[in-house]
Amino acid sequence: MTANGWFQILFYSCLLLALTKPLGVYMVRVYDGSLRWLAPVERVIYRICGIDPAEDQHWTRYAAGLLLFSAVSMLVTYVALRLQARLPLNPAGLPAVPDRQAFETAASFTTNTNWQSYSGEVTMSYLSQMMQLAFHNFTSAASGMAAAVALARGIARRSGGRIGHFWVDLVRGTLYVLLPLSFVLALALVQQGVIQNFANYVTVTTVEGAKQVLAMGPAASQIAIKQLGTNGGGFFNVNSAHPFENATPISNFLEMFSLLLIPAGLVYTFGRIVNNRKHGWALWAAMFVLFFGGVATSYWAEARGNPIHAARGVDIVASATNPGGNMEGKEVRFGIANSVLWATATTDASNGSVNAMHDSFTPIGGLVPLVNIQLGEEIFGGVGSGLYGMIMMAILTVFIAGLMVGRTPEYLGKKIQSREMRMVMLYVLIFPATILTFTAASVVLPAGLKGLNNAGPHGLSEILYAFTSVTGNNGSAFAGLTGTTYYYNTLLGLGTLFGRFAMMVPMIALGGFLSERRTSPESAGTFPVTTPLFVVLLIGVILIVGALTFFPALSLGPIVEHLLMHAGRLF
Amino acid sequence: MLDIVYVVVTLVFFGLMVLYVRACEQLGRGSIDGEERP
Numbered sequence: 001m002t003a004n005g006w007f008q009i010l011f012y013s014c015l016l017l018a019l020t021k022p023l024g025v026y027m028v029r030v031y032d033g034s035l036r037w038l039a040p041v042e043r044v045i046y047r048i049c050g051i052d053p054a055e056d057q058h059w060t061r062y063a064a065g066l067l068l069f070s071a072v073s074m075l076v077t078y079v080a081l082r083l084q085a086r087l088p089l090n091p092a093g094l095p096a097v098p099d100r101q102a103f104e105t106a107a108s109f110t111t112n113t114n115w116q117s118y119s120g121e122v123t124m125s126y127l128s129q130m131m132q133l134a135f136h137n138f139t140s141a142a143s144g145m146a147a148a149v150a151l152a153r154g155i156a157r158r159s160g161g162r163i164g165h166f167w168v169d170l171v172r173g174t175l176y177v178l179l180p181l182s183f184v185l186a187l188a189l190v191q192q193g194v195i196q197n198f199a200n201y202v203t204v205t206t207v208e209g210a211k212q213v214l215a216m217g218p219a220a221s222q223i224a225i226k227q228l229g230t231n232g233g234g235f236f237n238v239n240s241a242h243p244f245e246n247a248t249p250i251s252n253f254l255e256m257f258s259l260l261l262i263p264a265g266l267v268y269t270f271g272r273i274v275n276n277r278k279h280g281w282a283l284w285a286a287m288f289v290l291f292f293g294g295v296a297t298s299y300w301a302e303a304r305g306n307p308i309h310a311a312r313g314v315d316i317v318a319s320a321t322n323p324g325g326n327m328e329g330k331e332v333r334f335g336i337a338n339s340v341l342w343a344t345a346t347t348d349a350s351n352g353s354v355n356a357m358h359d360s361f362t363p364i365g366g367l368v369p370l371v372n373i374q375l376g377e378e379i380f381g382g383v384g385s386g387l388y389g390m391i392m393m394a395i396l397t398v399f400i401a402g403l404m405v406g407r408t409p410e411y412l413g414k415k416i417q418s419r420e421m422r423m424v425m426l427y428v429l430i431f432p433a434t435i436l437t438f439t440a441a442s443v444v445l446p447a448g449l450k451g452l453n454n455a456g457p458h459g460l461s462e463i464l465y466a467f468t469s470v471t472g473n474n475g476s477a478f479a480g481l482t483g484t485t486y487y488y489n490t491l492l493g494l495g496t497l498f499g500r501f502a503m504m505v506p507m508i509a510l511g512g513f514l515s516e517r518r519t520s521p522e523s524a525g526t527f528p529v530t531t532p533l534f535v536v537l538l539i540g541v542i543l544i545v546g547a548l549t550f551f552p553a554l555s556l557g558p559i560v561e562h563l564l565m566h567a568g569r570l571f
Numbered sequence: 572m573l574d575i576v577y578v579v580v581t582l583v584f585f586g587l588m589v590l591y592v593r594a595c596e597q598l599g600r601g602s603i604d605g606e607e608r609p
Contacts, residue, residue: 075578081575103577217597268588272577419599495582501588509595 002318005279005337009295012257015289016264020284023261024268030176031149031169031269038175045171056162058106059512062150063505064141064209065166066292066383070110070501073090073139077106077132081124090125091200094464097123100489109136111500112144112382114226114352114475115492116451117483120125121215123370126198133233134222141262142173142231144384147504148266149173151388155412156513177262178229182437185258186225188240193247196220197292219245227258230382232352232475240342240355241331244332252334256342259351266387274412278530283390286538288305290379291348292366298340299365300397302326302363308570328330329360338364347372352381352475363562370465373472375546376431378496382473388507392427394529395510397422397541410526412520420513423506430506431471431548434498438467439553447487453480459570461557466492471499549554 029035033053046053057065081097085089097105101118108115109132118124124133146169154163192197199216206212219235224243226233240246240255264284271280305316305326318325324332330339339356346353347369358369374380378389395411399421402409409416442448442463452459458480467479470492477483483492528534561571 060592060596064589066584067588067592071581075581078581099573099577103580107581168579171601422598423595494580497584501585502591505588506595507592509592509599513599 001299002337003496004336005299005303008253009299009341012253013292016256016260017288019261020264020268023265023281024272027145027177027262027265027269028272030172031164031273033168033172035176039306041175042171045175046168049167051165051167051170051171052167052565053168056159056163058161059122059150059154059163059508059515060161061162062166062512063508066147067501069166069170070140070143073136074106077109077136078102080132080218081128084128087125087127087132089127089198091198092122092125094123094125094172097128098467100486101484104489104493105497106465107496108231108430108470108475109133109231110140111142111229111348111496112136112229112385113470113473113496114231114484114498115470115477115496116233116237116475116493117489119237120234121201121217126217129222129235134225135232137222137225137233138174141178141225141383142170144382145173145177145262145266146384147508148270148384148387148391151391151507152270153510154513154515155272155391155414157515158517159174159515161516163508163511163515166251178225181228181262182221182224185228185254186220188254189220189223189247189251192251193243194220194223194251194299195227195244205529215244223255224258226353227255227351228262228347228383230259230263230351230386232259232346232350234353235563239353241357243333243395246355249333250337250405252338252342255353256338256345259349259353260345260380262383263349263386266384267390270387270391275403276412276530278362279412282530282535283387283394283538287348287379287381287390287523287543288376288384289535289539290542291344292370294344294379296315296342298344298361298365298368299337300532301362301368302330302336302340304362306362306565308565308568321510326362329357331355340368343369344372345380346476347474348379348381348386349379350377350385350473351473352469352477354476357479358465358476362437363565364508364556367406367463367554367558367562369476370461370468370478370554371546371550373468373474373476374432375436375542376428376549377472377474378542385473391423392507392510393542393545394538395424396428396545397538398527398529399424399533400541401537405525405527407525410520411514412529413522414514414517415520423510423513426506427503427510428545430498430502434471434502435464435467436494436549436553438471442467442487442491447485451482451485451488453482454571456571457557457561461561464553467495470495473499476559
């Protein structure tokens with residue numbers, strides 16, 4: 001670990017803190033409708049789509065709107081990918097995307113997961129990238145933000161189950177937040193050297209005299225929303241480790257920073273909507289402690305490197321002749337600190353983009369991203385999904401605190417009773433049930449084992465990571481697993497759908513239920529949700545729920561692999 | 572042929588999600604202590 005590395009991590013953290021409030025305030029105005037600078041565009045969209053922006057939808061209609069939009073847009077994407085060869089903007093003459101990959105990709109992008117079992121440059125035409133994948137990058141992010149804001153409204157007001165208007169929230173989140181930020185970031189990335197063109201692929205002669213085809217395309221515009229919308233699907237196969245997708249250390253910082261920017265801002269937005277800013281900051285503090293713990297652990301593990309490599313004479317220590325130190329799986333342009341910072345941030349958020357290969361990290365270095373996703377990606381988390389995940393954990397925390405003292409739990413003045421807890425428990429249980437069921441099936445079925453490239457605990461980690469990643473709507477790949485089979489494409493696609501919608505529905509229902517309750521004034525028996533004690537208890541609940549659920553599987557995967565590594569065995 | 576299967580799987584999934592919304596609504600209504608209590 002170096003002072004330079006720590007400085008970059010601290011600078012990142014301070015800038016995140018500094019921009020949380022300004023962006024949070026902006027988003028309050030977006031979702032309360034007071035921001036009007038794009039009102040003419042909004043009006044046209046509402047008129048064409050027949051939307052009454054003044055309507056306040058019941059939570060069942062809100063959820064139905066989200067499901068309808070997702071189903072239709074997913075099917076359109078499926079058909080478009082299957083017809084890709086007949087559609088324009090396909091200068092490389094790429095064929096139709098195979099059925100199993102079209103299903104997985106359509107599900108993956110609709111759910112903000114962006115798990116990719118294909119190489120973008122040899123599978124997707126420019127039209128598919130721009131009209132299908134980039135479209136979902138915007139709308140899946142806006143859907144997540146809308147759902148989180150709907151839950152916040154349910155907590156904040158008493159409106160008989162009415163929590164806003166899905167279509168209005170979708171339009172405003174896209175128009176006022178995602179599009180402007182993406183536009184500015186895309187320009188900055190182009191300035192740094194990220195490509196943006198419609199050129200044919202270029203054939204060049206390398207210094208060794210070999211011929212190499214360089215993929216081109218409108219990358220910068222997609223990379224911007226890929227990061228800001230916590231989508232993560234790369235334009236190129238190696239994602240942000242590709243120099244055309246992430247050209248310089250400055251573009252690396254911008255991309256890395258933008259993936260936590262909106263999730264952090266939304267926490268402040270929540271505090272304002274529920275009229276308890278201190279609680280917003282308490283949630284932010286819990287998120288930051290977990291984020292920083294992940295970065296520090298991962299940095300320590302990667303800086304130490306693999307002792308077996310050192311024993312065999314590989315130089316893994318940072319020195320004048322080896323300034324990078326342990327560079328296995330990492331880009332020389334970015335080094336250890338920026339690789340672990342990205343890996344931690346991308347798995348804290350439901351982003352999934354990478355600038356280093358997690359499969360090449362040390363066992364503990366690889367454990368951190370895995371655990372981050374398994375904690376439910378509420379450490380800032382995906383745009384919207386991180387916030388509502390953390391709110392679920394906060395409600396679970398006050399419920400446990402209420403049980404401890406024998407009082408009816410309250411959250412921000414709303415009593416939490418059995419129907420609310422049923423929704424919270426559905427939300428909490430669906431996530432591990434999907435991951436562990438699909439993983440268990442894959443480690444015993446021949447079709448599941450067929451895709452493995454590594455034996456032993458590392459192989460288990462690869463399967464566990466894949467299903468954790470898709471169910472958590474993260475999309476990052478551990479690598480080492482051949483996912484291009486009917487078995488994996490179909491099951492991973494279904495994993496993304498369950499991980500998104502089977503968790504969103506009870507969350508939206510919870511918002512509706514809470515909006516039916518009156519707000520009670522704070523009393524001496526109310527557990528305060530703005531104190532350090534609450535932050536500590538919240539972190540404890542998140543870690544305990546995560547540990548109890550996944551510790552057995554982690555023990556058989558990365559933890560046993562770490563112990564075997566020190567005994568001299570590699571997988 | 573498999574295209575139809577994938578389309579049907581998608582439609583069935585979202586159909587189940589709509590039923591899931593109804594189920595959550597019923598869970599909320601059916602909760603005996605869901606009423607406001609002093």
